[in-house]
């Protein structure tokens with residue numbers, strides 16, 4: 097759990113049940129003020145459900161959600177400072193792009209018209225075209241413009257990329273980072289394109305089957321693992337002394353991602369004659385999800401090194 101003082105949102109022992117299905121199970125976490133958090137997890141992990149609770153779209157079955165110090169549910173004072181951009185957002189039938197932006201301008205007190213106009217130009221969006229006639233990617237752009245121009249103190253993007261090409265996604269990341277640097281706010285971003293947004297993230301919250309698997313800052317997450325490559329036998333010898341998260345081999349060459357404790361482990365890799373590579377966040381998250389308690393048995397802290405007999409290949 098985040099320990100920073102005065103977080104923007106806190107989630108305490110929250111469970112969300114849909115009839116017999118438990119989408120979130122005793123989740124406790126907090127969202128640091130003015131930080132970008134990546135909300136990660138496999139399909140059906142509970143990411144959207146958590147965002148719906150944070151934005152007052154749902155009430156938890158148990159536990160407490162607080163945003164800016166109060167429950168967001170039916171709380172106009174809180175809700176006007178929250179912008180929730182979701183995939184496949186719908187707008188009233190007759191709305192043109194400019195109507196959608198004008199409506200958002202009325203809702204969000206920190207709205208920036210100039211930023212919205214700039215983004216419209218960046219994305220080359222036709223302001224007078226009805227939203228229902230936009231392509232899937234263009235529809236996503238409208239949501240992204242609203243999310244950024246709202247400058248809402250808590251802004252959540254729930255996989256806002258549907259149909260967006262790689263250039264438009266990069267424009268979004270660049271604009272998000274630039275605007276966030278000038279106007280810090282709390283941003284929560286859920287995505288399956290982890291590596292694409294890795295450099296943006298300050299915090300990582302990984303959910304697996306409704307439970308928190310990892311809640312940490314992105315830097316220590318990266319530092320918690322090491323990617324080494326070299327001849328198969330040398331990589332295996334090194335991996336045997338650590339917890340192996342992922343490995344792949346081609347011919348006599350192998351690459352492994354292992355959990356490490358500190359600088360000594362990095363030096364050890366060099367003495368084994370291995371090449372140390374930057375750790376890929378996506379690979380790390382995939383490996384952690386694959387070896388989560390739900391998939392593989394006993395619970396243990398994701399950042400704690402396991403004994404070497406846990407050595408196991410994750411393909």
Ligand SMILES: Nc1ncnc2c1ncn2[C@@H]1O[C@H](COP(=O)(O)OP(=O)(O)OP(=O)(O)O)[C@@H](O)[C@H]1O
Nearest residue numbers: 114117118119137138139140141142143144145146
């Ligand atoms: N209204 C609902 N009624 C019943 N079950 C629901 C409802 N909403 C969500 N669920 C279930 O709760 C679980 C979590 O769903 P959620 O949409 O939060 O996952 P997610 O992490 O956002 O997944 P994805 O990455 O696929 O979008 C899923 O098993 C889903 O089927």
